[in-house]
Each structure stands twice: as C-alpha cells, then as structure tokens.
Amino acid sequence: MNTIDKIQKSLANFSKSERKVAEVILADPQLAIQCSIATLAKMADVSEPTVNRFCRRLDTKGFPDFKLHLAQSLANGTPYVSRHVEANDSAEAYTAKIFESSMAALDSAKQSIDASAVNRAVDMLTQADQISFFGLGASSAVAHDAQNKFFRFNIPVSCFDDVLMMRMSCINAREGTVIVLFSHTGRTKALVEVARLARENHAQVIALTAKDSPLARECTLALTMDVPEDTDLYMPMASRLAQMVAVDVLATGFTLRRGPRFRENLKRVKEALKESRFEKPQGL
Template structure:
C-alpha cells in the first residue's frame, strides 16, 4: 500500500501530495489521528484528505485507514524479487511464485469492494437490458480481454473482445446508453484504448477500466478497478499484472453469475453435457 502511494505521488494534485507524504512519513499515526489533525498536519482542508483517499482507490478516509492499519500491522509485504541471468530453474520458480502470491494478497487487502460492486451492477444491468458488453485490450491485455469475453459468453451474455485499435474505435462509435465496455490496460497510457474509452463514454456507454492508479485511463472511465503492481517493463513483458487482471475478471464474472441466479444453472448444465461429446471416453 505504501509503495503504491509513493508511486502515485507525482500524478496527484499538490495538496493531495502533502497528504500522501504525511502517510509515508508515519503511517501508524495517520491511521489513528482524526481528520482535523490530519488536515492540520498536511496544511490542507478536510475534504482534500478525503479526496486523497479516493484518488488512491479507496471509498473514503475510514476505508483508507482500515486498509492502512491492516497493511502496517499484519504486513502482507510487497515482494518483488527480480530474476537474474544466472538464476537456476528452482530460483526462477520461487521468485515468480513469490511475486504472484504477494501481489494477490496485497490486492485482497487493497481492493475497493465498492468499485467492484459498482462494476458488477453495471454489467448486470447491461445483461438484463439485453445490451452489449465489450472488452478492449491490446498486447497482453488483449489476451485478458479475450479471456473475459469467454467467461461472460459462457454465462449467456452477449459479449465480444477487440484487441485491434481500429476495431475498438469503430465498435465504441456504435455503443450507446445501456451498453458497457471494459477497458483493460497494464500501463493505463495506451493511446488506442484511451481513444476508444473516450468515444464509448461520449456515446453514453458505461465504461469500466482495469488499470493502474494515477494513470490517464484510470480517470477516463466511469468505474476504476485498480490493479497496481510495479513491474519491470523494460526487461520482460508484464506477468504478475496480467494475472491480476485475469483475477479481477474472474471476480466480476463470479459476482455477475451469482446475481443472475438459479436460471443460469440449467444453461451451464446443458453446456457441460453437450461438451462431453467432444471428449474421449
């Protein structure tokens, strides 16, 4: 959590940066002080303290303090163990798994359930109205978008995935009120995805963005699902962040399936029965 705040500081407003520096200076004190004292020590207004917490992806000051206290006390530490050229296979195994497990546990502590609930409700509303759900991503995120389309398709939901920038812009131009687009990006700075997201939002579609906090894309959607993991982009293609995106899609698909309810069971059962014919006995 503290690593995320430190990484996000440059993208925040100057007043919010002062609040962030106060957190980093003494996280335990921040978690226990009242909002008036926090505002005084940061030389900002009380609403600015709350805005900082929301900019970091939390529901408000109370939610931020709760997650901060948990992060400091129970300490699911951020582990980023870089692989080296002379690492043995066993070393690579341990480092890759440690990075992934630590990132997942960190996400469990940091995730905004309010944002996930809003995204679930938006997807469910689109399903109930018979409108379209679309998934946009490029590169590694394009593969996640295809996986998302597969999961929602199995629920009987009209959905499609695009990984080509031109197709995304064309499709976004055809979306309208009631439709929903989920934009997935590791960096949150891909121009094609920004363009498509802006067009879809302008046309009245609900936009859900899965990306890093503080990025341009994070501010472009109606609903931001934060996926924060400081990964070395220069050496290897994103690995842990891609797995986090897949996990978030799994959470959304599961939540939507549960809200659809019992009428989904016969469909899934028939699908399984029909697939049995595709397998050797």
Template structure:
C-alpha cells in the first residue's frame, strides 16, 4: 500500500508525521517549517548546526517525512515555494525579450565572478597550486553538472603534461581512489557540497593519504568539511535549482586560476609541453 506521506506536500507531511518524531527530530522539522525560504539554500551541516542537532538526525527526520534525503526535501520545498515560471529564472517573465534575457544572465555571471573573486581565499589557492604542482598524480571528480567542470579541468592540466584523470562515474571514482597515495591529489567538485558520491570518494582518498582539495559553494558542508583545502564559489542561484548555473562560471574560473598557477610553477616543463602540443595539434586544423 502506498504511503500517503510520500505523496503530500512538505506541510502535509509535517502535519501527519510530527507527533511520531523524536524530540530532536521534531525540533529539526519545526525549524525547517518556520524557515523554508532559508532552508533551500542551506547545507545539511548548516541546518544541523542551526537546530543544534546532528546531520544524522536531520537525515532521519527527512526519511520519516517520506523523503529519501535532505536534498530531496529541499527540492520539494523549493518547488512548492516558487511558481513554474520562476523555475526557469526568478527575474524573467515568459515574454522577456532577448535583450532582457541577455542582461539578466550575463549580469548574474558577472556578479558571481565578482563575489567569488572577493571571497576566494588566496592562501587556500596558493596551497592548492603548490600541492598540484608537486603531486605524482592528480585525480579530479565531479558528478552531474560538476562532471563537466571536472572534464574541463582534466583538459587544462593535460596541456601542461600532468598525470591527470577526471572521473564522472561514481563507481570509477571509487576504483580510482584505491590507487591513490600520499604523493597524489584529489580535486573534488560539488556545487552543493552535499554529494554522497564525492563524500565517499574523499573518505577513501584520505585513507590512502592523498591531499584533498574541494570546490563547493558552501564551506560548511559535508564535502568541504572533509577536505584538506577548501575553495569556495559565491553566487545567487534561483531557489529551486539543484544544480549550479552561474556558479559554474566561478568553478571554471577557479580551475583556470589553479591551472595558470601550476603552469607558472612548472616553468620550462610547462612551456616545453605547450610547444609539443602545438606541433601535435597543427595537423588538426586547416
């Protein structure tokens, strides 16, 4: 028989299940109910700290409400809070002109890059460049939208002759982690910072002794908290989205920053590889 709680709205589920929750779970749910607008921007770690409970309690509360995860609950709440049109872009209407769309999208990207530049920790960037420059092997992981950023990073670092692989499949990620050593670096990209796949890979990489660098939008998230070096993006995403749009530009720009820093660090070796690439690729163009 189908569980009614799995088909109702967030508020309907809360009303039905509240009395069956433990004290901590009830506090968690009541906090979420009272702060829905803020909830959809929060990581599970941030919510647990705000309530004064644990991530495990948050997960149990979500499960008892009929959601498979905290992320699923956030998506449901966000969907209920915004109109169908806002799911595309909160500040655009169906009859928006091309000129207006261009202005909004480009302005959002520019704002994201500016916010990220102003908040990016130069010490963390420096440590990341140093770690990548001297590593034996660089492994980059990302799932979903972050996978595209991971593949772009692989392309960049290959151009300077690095031993680098990007993995966007969760099984291959775990397989790759097994062969890491203390001489290697894992670069994990997760916009939300709540990717279970990234978290599992990071845990195994650290057990192998590898240095872990993360790029996330939240410094207080499971993925960021598990890393050795945190690099953060800053953006204003539309509320319902589970993936990054404008923040992807910031992630790519951070990758370009690391790539440039590592290329400078490698000096003549990077230049020699550039020259070899030019010769190898010349036959690919008319």
C-alpha cells in the first residue's frame, strides 16, 4: 500500500508530535526523503526519536527504511487511478480522467486474466475450421473488431450482433466451429441462450465475460477478466477496451502458434493494404 496514503489514513492515530512529523512529510515528501533524521526533526520541531517512532508506527524498520518506502510510493506517480468525471470538469480534466481510467481498467484486466485460459483458447481457435464472433450492444463493436483481425488469417470467420442471426448460425454449427461470445456482464439472457444452443449443436464456445456469470457456466471455456464496473453515469465502458485487448492477445497467440510460414503470409496481407493509401512522405 502507498505510504503517503497510509500516513494520511493514520493521521488520526498519531500523537501530537507525530502528527507534526506527518505534516512536514506530506507537505513535501520529495524533500523529506533527502533529509537526515536530524533535519527532519528540526523541521517538524520535534526530537529525533519522535521521528524514529513515527517511522516505526508505519511498520518500517526505522528512518532509512521509511525513506525507502516513501521513495517507492513517490515514484509510483499515480499509476493510473480510476477517477470519476465531475459535472464541472474542463475538457482537459475529463479527457485525462477518461484516459487514466481506461488504463487503470486495462491494468486490472491484465492482472486478472488467466494465461492458461488464454492458452487453451488459442488452442481451440487454431484447431477451428470456422470461427464466429458474437456480441450485443457495446460488445458488438468488439465482435466486429475480432472479425476484422481473424479475417486476415485467411480462415472462415463471421460476426453477428443480432440475436436471430446468431441463433441461425448456431444451428448450422459443427464440431469444428468455434464461437466466441463477448459480454461484459455475462448476464444477457439472449446471449446465454445462444451459448446453450451452440453447445447443443456441438460447437465449441469461448466467452470473454465476467467470472462466475451465467454465461461463463454455459460455455466450453470462459476467459474472464476483472474490470472495474462503471458505476458512473459518464459511462466509459472500459470493459470493451479490455475485451479488444484480449482479442489482440488471442490473435497474437494464434499467429505465434501457426509458426513462421504463416507470419510471412500476414506480412503480405499488410503490404496489400498499402496500395489503397496515399504515400507517406519519406523523411521528415
């Protein structure tokens, strides 16, 4: 836990002199870590042992150890904390907040994703002879994105954001069909039913969804991530970002699994796109 926060939180538990120390440190932590215990004591107008006791109270071995801890939390420089947008934020403020919340969400997704599940999902995808991506609402964009990525791999892919089409597609599913479902909550009734239908038709079902959700239970493999829910009105829907990155991960795993010959192919696809573009001025 962040040392600065810790000090702030313990502020009430400190004695009078200890609080003086805390205030001096909080006022300029960067300065504090460069001070000796003597200078800091003088600045706070307390004795040296008081400073030492203050350090111990924060579960450090002593003053030097405390400085180390403090230095570490300073360096952390707010590593993307999710902050909510306020009604009278400036454009600058809400832009920064949304980007930061998005990064925080990705970080949390990264922490919680299970690499072995990724591996199994890649297994299933590489063995598929047909892949379908299904997403409703906000997740439909993710499904589109996934289609676009896997399309380049030159395997039959399809993508639906319409429940009827999904159901029809499920009925035509075979053993080699892999269906990937995107749903943040994993509680969308229609999608859960689609998953069941797909399985009844012997398709393999991968779901990018919430842990322990109805959808997660209904599929062959659940690839789950913890993404802080957007309790906010100003709905940045971080979950679909995490899903898209997860799609990148799967696509990457796919290309890695397919080996170097396959990657050569991809390079050619990329180059084929160049013709449709204006030349980029070389140099500059």
